[in-house]
Amino acid sequence: MKRFLLLLALLSLPAAAAPASDQINLDIGTPPVVVVKHSLAQRASRLVRFYEVGIIGLGYDGMVKLRDGSRLTLPQRQIAEKLIDNENPDRNSLIYALAEGQGGKALEPAAREAQVKRWKEQFHSGWWIEDAKGNWSQKP
Known part of the structure; x- marks a missing residue:
């Protein structure tokens, strides 16, 4: 009977709300976050060449897309695709590391939303961004 009452008491507690994306600290310095940010930073200058001429852009989901x-010539296309293939898993790893560093997997959606928002803000004017419908436009 005591177990039943305890279970009933626990079930009647309000569920903890998931934090909003504005409550996620994107600047935490946990080792996994630092390692992934370093990897992303090393690749950034090579991606810029492709962003500036509109070959690649920022997808709606925050991933880099061709x-x-x-x-592009075949060798240039291979370079761009290789960069994208290395960039996107690191972007997902960063989001996962941010969530883990602040409470766990349940925070992943909020961490993703916050990080995608930051990537869009950091994107330069004239670079291409995809909207929710899959349409591309240049950032003003």
Whole structure:
């Protein structure tokens, strides 16, 4: 009977609300976050060449996408695709590390939303961003 009452008491407690994305600290310095940010930073200068000419852009989900590869030679396309293939897993790892560093997997959606917002803010004017419908436009 005591177990039943305890269970009943626990079930009647309000559920903890998931934190909003504005409550996620994107600047925490846990070792996993630092390692992934370092990896992303090392690749950034090579990605910039492709952002500036509109070959790649920032997808709606925060991942880097090949936007227009028609002007690339085969070796250039391979370089761009290799960069994207290395960048996106690191971006997902960063989001996971941010969530883990602040409470666990349950915070992953809020961490993703906050980090994607930051990436969009950091994107330069003239670089291409994808909207929710899959349409591309240049950042003003």
